[in-house]
Amino acid sequence: MASLLELSGVSVSFDGFRAINNLSFQIGEPELRAIIGPNGAGKTTFMDIVTGKTRPDTGRVLWGEKSVSLLKLSESQIARAGIGRKFQKPTVFEAQTVRENLAMALKAPRGPLDVLRLRPTQASADRIAAIAAEIGLSDDLPRIAGExxxxxxxxLEIxxxxxxDPRLLLVDEPAAGxxxxxxxxTTDLLxxxxxxxxxxxxxxxxDFVRRLGCKVTVLHEGSVLAEGSLDHVTANRDVIDVYLGR
Structure with missing residues (x-):
């Protein structure tokens, strides 16, 4: 399977602290991957780099079949290229209905005049219904999101x-709370x-990672410490020492 996203030799420092240290990582499409590691391991910074929020000091971040450099793209260009990120705290429009939240998120021209001209179509209604069924909120489409x-x-945020229409979804601690x-x-959905x-x-x-049943990447001090099945990485002495033993 060819890589959809590939990071190689990526490093970034903040005020002398090296948050990511010569990190190499790749994921194919389709694929499910879990990233674990202690606080300060670089998990959030990794996602910040992939989405363009943080620029690394060194290294390459390549995307897609044409190996486009994400380091040359803005955050909005990266999102349009097919990378979506869900933060730990849900960020939905609380005063709008579930249907309206999904309608506002649909991939469409986003200029000021485009938004003013936005009219519901059968195609968009069908798309919203399909997404609601996928995420398990079909019966909740008329509900206010804040409820x-x-x-x-x-x-809803997923x-x-x-x-x-993302090709890659970055999902931060979905099981929390x-x-x-x-x-x-959520396990079934992912x-x-x-x-x-x-x-x-x-x-x-x-326990949540185990139920996902996927390949696991363990980060420590900004680098990959171990990679493989959960059983494989949790039997690794280095992983036990720096993460599981805490």
Missing amino acids: LSHGQKQW GMLLAQ MTPAERAH KRLAERHAVVVVEHDM
């Missing part, structure tokens, strides 16, 4: 990412999405 549970808001039933739904997309899940919860 949703924490887990439902997380699913739906808003899907509306942008969820009920057991919501966690099970595994389904990874049948068609590349999905990177940053997570601390080992």
Whole structure:
């Protein structure tokens, strides 16, 4: 499987602290990957680099079949290229309905006049219905987003990412604050999405990672410490010493 995203030799320092240290990483499409590691391991900085929020000091970040350098693109260009990011805290439009949230997120021209002319079409209605079914919110389309549970808001935000037709989804700690039933739904949702997309899940919860049943990358001090199945990496002495033993 060819790589969709490839980082090689990437380093970045903040005020003398090396947050990412000669990091190399690649993921194909479709693929599900979990990234784990102690606080300060570089997990958030990794996502910041991929989405253009942080520029590395050295290294390459290549995207797609044509190996386009993401370091030459702005954050908005990277998003349009097919990289979507879901932060740990849901960021939905609380005063709008679920349907309106999904409609605003649909991939479409985004100039001022385009937004003013925006009219619902059958195609967009069908797309919204399909996304709502995918994320498990079909019955909640008329509800105000602010009324949703924490887990439902997380699913809505994933739906808003899907509306942008991403090839890669970066999902930050999706299991945090969820009920057991919501966690099970989220596991199923991410595994389904990874049948068609590349999905990177940053997570601390080992039980959740185990249920994902995917390849795991362990970061430590900005580098890859170990990679493989969860059983493989959790048996690694270095991983036990720096992460699991805490």
